[in-house]
Amino acid sequence: MTTAINTKPAQVIEFDQDPTVVDRDPYQEDLATYDVANAYLFKADAQGPWFKRLRDEAPVHFCPDHLLGPYWSITRYEDIMAVDTNPEVFSSEPAITMRDPEEDFTLPMFIAMDPPKHDDQRKVVNSAVGPAGLKTFEPLIRERTADVLDKLPVGEEIDWVDNVSIELTTRMLATLFDFPYEDRRKLTRWSDVTTAIPGQGIIESEEQRREELVECLQYFTNLWNERVNAEPRNDFISMLAHGSATKEMQPLEFLGNLILLIVGGNDTTRNTMSASVFELDRHPGEYAKLLADPSLIPSMVSETIRFQTPLAHMRRTARVDTELRGQKIKAGDKVIMWYWSGNRDERFFDRPDEYIIDRDKVRSHLAFGFGIHRCMGNRLAELQLRVLWEEIMKRFDRIEVVGEPERSLSVFVRGFTALPVILHPKT
Ligand code: HEM
Numbered sequence: 062m063t064t065a066i067n068t069k070p071a072q073v074i075e076f077d078q079d080p081t082v083v084d085r086d087p088y089q090e091d092l093a094t095y096d097v098a099n100a101y102l103f104k105a106d107a108q109g110p111w112f113k114r115l116r117d118e119a120p121v122h123f124c125p126d127h128l129l130g131p132y133w134s135i136t137r138y139e140d141i142m143a144v145d146t147n148p149e150v151f152s153s154e155p156a157i158t159m160r161d162p163e164e165d166f167t168l169p170m171f172i173a174m175d176p177p178k179h180d181d182q183r184k185v186v187n188s189a190v191g192p193a194g195l196k197t198f199e200p201l202i203r204e205r206t207a208d209v210l211d212k213l214p215v216g217e218e219i220d221w222v223d224n225v226s227i228e229l230t231t232r233m234l235a236t237l238f239d240f241p242y243e244d245r246r247k248l249t250r251w252s253d254v255t256t257a258i259p260g261q262g263i264i265e266s267e268e269q270r271r272e273e274l275v276e277c278l279q280y281f282t283n284l285w286n287e288r289v290n291a292e293p294r295n296d297f298i299s300m301l302a303h304g305s306a307t308k309e310m311q312p313l314e315f316l317g318n319l320i321l322l323i324v325g326g327n328d329t330t331r332n333t334m335s336a337s338v339f340e341l342d343r344h345p346g347e348y349a350k351l352l353a354d355p356s357l358i359p360s361m362v363s364e365t366i367r368f369q370t371p372l373a374h375m376r377r378t379a380r381v382d383t384e385l386r387g388q389k390i391k392a393g394d395k396v397i398m399w400y401w402s403g404n405r406d407e408r409f410f411d412r413p414d415e416y417i418i419d420r421d422k423v424r425s426h427l428a429f430g431f432g433i434h435r436c437m438g439n440r441l442a443e444l445q446l447r448v449l450w451e452e453i454m455k456r457f458d459r460i461e462v463v464g465e466p467e468r469s470l471s472v473f474v475r476g477f478t479a480l481p482v483i484l485h486p487k488t
Contacts, residue, residue: 077128087111096124097134098159098397100258103373104470109414112136112402121388129159132395136402138409138427140385144377144398146432148175151377151396153434158376158473159395166271168317172325172434182318183437185304186297189237190441194295198236202445205232206452213484218463221480226334230327233445237326239296240284251277252327255320256474278316285315297322329371330442332476334449335466336369337361339480340416342462347418355454361418362446367426368416370401373475375430401475403427459485
C-alpha cells in the first residue's frame with residue numbers, strides 16, 4: 062500500500078461560534094432559531110437547561126442556521142432509540158458528525174457506513190475486543206494500570222488527565238494496534254488532531270490537520286506492509302491487512318478506519334476515567350457508598366459513562382422523507398441524536414441529573430449508542446475502568462480534586478483537558 066494523497070483542503074469553515082451563549086437564558090430564546098450545537102455551551106457544562114427545554118417543548122427540533130449547516134435535534138431517550146435502530150431510514154453515510162466530508166479528502170470508515178459494507182468490515186476487527194480478547198487483556202491492563210499508579214507522586218498537585226487518563230488509554234491503544242510502544246503518544250496526538258477545532262490550541266488550520274493525518278497514514282502503512290506478509294495475528298492492523306472485507310482498502314479508507322479505532326478507543330475511555338475521579342470527588346456520599354461496598358465498581362462505571370456521555374451525539378442523515386413526532390424530516394436532512402440529552406431524559410431515568418452509583422437500570426444509558434453501530438469497544442472500556450478503580454482503591458484513600466477542571470471545546474467529544482488532583486495514600 063502507498064500513501065499518495067492531496068493535503069490541501071478545498072473548503073475551510075471558520076469557527077465563529079458565540080461564546081456569550083453561556084450567559085443567555087434558553088427560556089428567553091426563540092425556538093425558531095434555537096441552536097444547542099454551540100461548543101461554548103459544552104465547554105462551560107451549561108447545556109443542561111438548553112436541552113431540557115427542547116425535551117419538554119420541541120423534542121424533534123429543526124435549527125435552520127448553523128456553521129455546519131441546518132440540523133434536526135432529537136433529544137428524548139425513546140426517540141433517539143427509534144432513530145438509532147432504524148438504519149433503513151436514518152443512514153450513517155456520509156458522516157456521523159455534523160461536518161460533511163470534504164470531497165477531496167473523504168475518509169471512509171465503518172462507523173460511517175451502512176450495511177452490508179459496515180457489517181463486513183466491523184466483523185474483521187470485532188473479535189479483538191470480544192470476550193476471548195478481553196480475557197487475554199485483563200492481566201495486561203491490570204499490570205499497566207498498577208505501573209502508572211505506582212509511579213504517581215502522592216501529596217502534590219498533578220494533572221489526572223495527562224498522568225493517568227491519557228497515559229492509560231494510550232497504552233491500551235498501543236496494545237490493540239501492537240504499535241511501537243515508545244512512540245505511543247503519537248496515537249494521542251492523532252486522536253486530538255482529528256477532533257480539534259482549528260485555531261483553538263491543538264492545530265492551527267485544516268491544512269495542518271491533513272498533514273498530520275497523512276503522517277499517521279504513512280506510519281501505519283509501514284506497519285501494514287510488515288504485517289500483510291506475516292502470519293495473521295490478533296492486532297487491529299494485522300486483522301485489517303488480512304481480513305477479506307478490508308485487505309483491498311484504498312489508503313484513505315485505511316486511514317479512516319484507523320482514525321475510527323484510535324478516536325473510538327481513546328477520547329471516550331480517557332474522558333470517563335477523568336469523569337469518575339471528578340464526580341466521586343463532587344459526590345462524597347456516593348464515594349462513601351463505594352468505599353463501603355467496592356462491589357459497586359461496575360455499577361459506578363456505568364453511571365459515570367451515563368453521566369459523562371463522552372460522545373455527546375451521533376449524526377444520521379435521512380435517506381427518505383419521514384416523520385417523527387409530527388415533524389416532517391426531508392431526505393438528505395441531518396439528524397443529530399443527542400445521547401447526552403437522552404441520558405438526562407426524566408421520562409426514562411429517575412432523577413437523571415443526579416449521579417447515583419447504585420441506580421436501577423444503570424447499563425440502560427445511551428452513551429454507547431444502540432443498534433448495529435453500538436460501540437464495539439463497550440466491554441473493553443468498562444473493563445479498563447473497573448480495573449482502574451480496583452487498583453486505585455488498593456492504593457489511595459482519596460483522590461482530591463483541587464481546582465476547576467478544564468473541559469473540551471466541542472459539541473461532539475465531551476471531555477476534560479485538565480483535572481488537578483492530589484492523591485492521598487491509604488493509611
Ligand atoms: C466509555 C467509552 C466509550 C464510549 C462512551 C463509546 C461510545 C461510542 C458510540 C456512541 C458509538 C456509536 C454508536 C452508534 O452510532 O449507535 C461508538 C462506536 C464505536 N466505538 Fe466506542 N465508545 C467507547 C469506547 C470504545 C473503545 C475502548 C473502543 C475500542 C476499540 C471503541 C470503538 C468503537 C468502534 C470501532 C465503533 C464503531 C462501531 C460501528 O460502527 O459498528 N469504543 N462508540
